Amino acid sequence: MNDFSQLVQSRQTTRDFNATEITADILDRILDDARWAPSWSNTRAYKIALATGETTKKLRESYLREFDAFSVAQASQTPPDIDGDYDIFARYPEDLRERQVQVGVDLYRHLGIERDDTVARGKHMRRNFEAFGAPVMGLVFIHRDFLPYSALDAGLMLQTIFLSAKAHGVDSCPLGVLAGWRRPADELFDIPAEYALVTGFALGYGTDAPVNQFRAAHPPLDIIPERHTPAQHA
Ligand SMILES: Cc1cc2nc3c(=O)[nH]c(=O)nc-3n(C[C@H](O)[C@H](O)[C@H](O)COP(=O)(O)O)c2cc1C
Numbered sequence: 001m002n003d004f005s006q007l008v009q010s011r012q013t014t015r016d017f018n019a020t021e022i023t024a025d026i027l028d029r030i031l032d033d034a035r036w037a038p039s040w041s042n043t044r045a046y047k048i049a050l051a052t053g054e055t056t057k058k059l060r061e062s063y064l065r066e067f068d069a070f071s072v073a074q075a076s077q078t079p080p081d082i083d084g085d086y087d088i089f090a091r092y093p094e095d096l097r098e099r100q101v102q103v104g105v106d107l108y109r110h111l112g113i114e115r116d117d118t119v120a121r122g123k124h125m126r127r128n129f130e131a132f133g134a135p136v137m138g139l140v141f142i143h144r145d146f147l148p149y150s151a152l153d154a155g156l157m158l159q160t161i162f163l164s165a166k167a168h169g170v171d172s173c174p175l176g177v178l179a180g181w182r183r184p185a186d187e188l189f190d191i192p193a194e195y196a197l198v199t200g201f202a203l204g205y206g207t208d209a210p211v212n213q214f215r216a217a218h219p220p221l222d223i224i225p226e227r228h229t230p231a232q233h234a
Contacts, residue, residue: 017204033164045150062184085196134202175200
C-alpha cells in the first residue's frame with residue numbers, strides 16, 4: 001500500500017482520548033496544512049472556532065449542561081430546548097436510514113451494549129458532549145447564503161485537518177452532535193451572524209480503550225451505472 005492509502009486508512013473516528021495536550025507547534029502545522037484544501041471559487045466560505053486548554057474545559061462543561069438538560073426533558077417527555085442552526089434530530093431519508101442504524105448497531109455491539117440498555121447508551125452518548133476527553137475541540141461554521149458550496153468546502157477542509165492530524169500522530173473525531181446547540185459556541189466565541197454551526201470535532205491522542213478498536217464499515221463508493229439505453233425525455 002502506498003503512503004497515502006496507508007494514511008487515509010489509518011484515520012478513524014477516535015472516541016476516547018487521553019489528556020495529553022497537543023503542542024501549539026503541531027496544532028499550527030495541522031491548521032497550516034488545512035489551508036491547502038480546495039474551495040469553490042476559492043471563497044473558503046467557512047470559519048472554525050478552536051478551543052484549547054481552559055477554553056476546552058469551558059466548552060465541554062457547557063455542552064454537558066445542554067446534554068443533561070436535554071436528557072431531563074426527554075425523560076419527562078417535554079420539548080427539549082435545542083437551538084442549533086440545523087435540526088440534527090431530523091429523520092434520515094429512507095435510503096440512508098439503514099446505514100445510520102447499522103453503524104449504531106455495530107458500535108453498540110462492539111461495546112457490548114444491549115439495544116434496550118438506555119442507561120448505557122445514554123452514558124456513551126454523553127461522552128460525545130465532553131468530546132470524549134479530547135484536549136482540543138473545534139466548531140465548524142459555514143456561510144448560510146452559500147450552500148451547498150460552503151458545506152462542501154468545509155468538508156474538504158475538515159478531512160484535510162483529520163489527515164494532517166494523523167500524519168502528525170494526532171487522532172480525531174468529527175462531532176456532529178455538537179451542532180444541535182449554538183449556545184455553548186456563542187458563549188465563548190464571537191461568531192458572525194451569517195455563519196451557521198454545521199459540526200464540531202475533537203483532536204487529541206487516542207487511548208487503547210476498546211471503543212477505539214471499533215472499525216466502521218467502508219464499502220466501495222456508490223458508482224452510478226452508465227445507461228445502456230438513452231433516457232426518454234418527455
Ligand atoms: C460530519 C460528521 C459528523 C460526525 N459526528 C459524529 C458524532 O457526533 N459522534 C460520533 O461518535 N461520530 C461522529 N461521526 C463519525 C462517523 O460515525 C464515522 O466517520 C463513520 O462511522 C465512519 O467511521 P470512521 O470515521 O471511524 O472511519 C461523524 C462523522 C462526520 C463526517
